[in-house]
Amino acid sequence: MHNRRPTYHHGPDEIEINAGRPTVTVNVTNTGDRPVQIGSHFHFFEVNSAMLFPREKAWGMHLDIPAGTGVRFEPGETKQVPLVAYAGARVVIGFNGLVNGGLDAPQTKVDAMRRLRERGFADGEPDSTAGKPAAGEASKSEGKAGNTAAPAKKKGSK
Numbered sequence: 068m069h070n071r072r073p074t075y076h077h078g079p080d081e082i083e084i085n086a087g088r089p090t091v092t093v094n095v096t097n098t099g100d101r102p103v104q105i106g107s108h109f110h111f112f113e114v115n116s117a118m119l120f121p122r123e124k125a126w127g128m129h130l131d132i133p134a135g136t137g138v139r140f141e142p143g144e145t146k147q148v149p150l151v152a153y154a155g156a157r158v159v160i161g162f163n164g165l166v167n168g169g170l171d172a173p174q175t176k177v178d179a180m181r182r183l184r185e186r187g188f189a190d191g192e193p194d195s196t197a198g199k200p201a202a203g204e205a206s207k208s209e210g211k212a213g214n215t216a217a218p219a220k221k222k223g224s225k
Contacts, residue, residue, distance in 0.1 A: 085131055089152040095120040096193035097140035104139045107132050111150055112179070113162040119189040123180070127152050127159075127170040145193050147200045 097103050099117030111125040118140065128150035130138060138148060153159070157170040165182045168175035183190060 084133070085151045088154060090131060091124050091128065091150050092147050093120045093124050093150060094145060094193050095140065095148050096145040097142055098189055100142050102139055102141050104137045105130060106137045107134050110153075110159050110162045110166065111148075113159075113165045116163075116186065116188040119191060119193050121192055122183060122188065122190045125150055126176060126179075127157060129153060149200075 096119045097115075097117060098119050099115065103115045103118060105111070105114050105118075108129045111128050111130065112122050131149040131151035132138065138146065140146060153170065158168065159166040159170055161167075163186075165179045165186070165188075166175060168178075170176075
């Protein structure tokens with residue numbers, strides 16, 4: 068059998084990912100006692116409840132790093148992370164169950180902020196704003212992801 072994987076020819080020019088989308092950089096601290104790894108397309112507002120950062124700034128955003136990569140936070144570690152807005156239909160379902168609706172619907176955000184408080188998610192500016200950048204230049208096709216890690220392999224089943 069022949070391998071029928073697609074081949075992409077981009078030419079000599081670099082390709083900018085997430086071009087024209089709103090971005091923000093936030094300082095994030097892992098206040099928990101275990102490492103936390105966050106994948107590239109996880110709705111950052113809903114990441115692990117022990118992660119301390121101003122969550123409202125992360126509304127509708129995911130990490131601005133190459134798809135399939137992630138950023139790992141050791142306990143007590145603070146990093147600066149680049150975030151970029153979701154595109155497309157902007158509907159978020161699942162993750163930690165805080166949103167479950169359209170990101171542009173005002174009531175969805177009101178309900179998510181209430182759930183955030185009720186479920187005890189850390190929210191606010193970390194004490195240390197001296198976090199190191201979590202990712203290098205990741206907006207170009209040939210850019211390196213910097214301090215990122217590949218997704219962890221899952222063992223067993225739920």
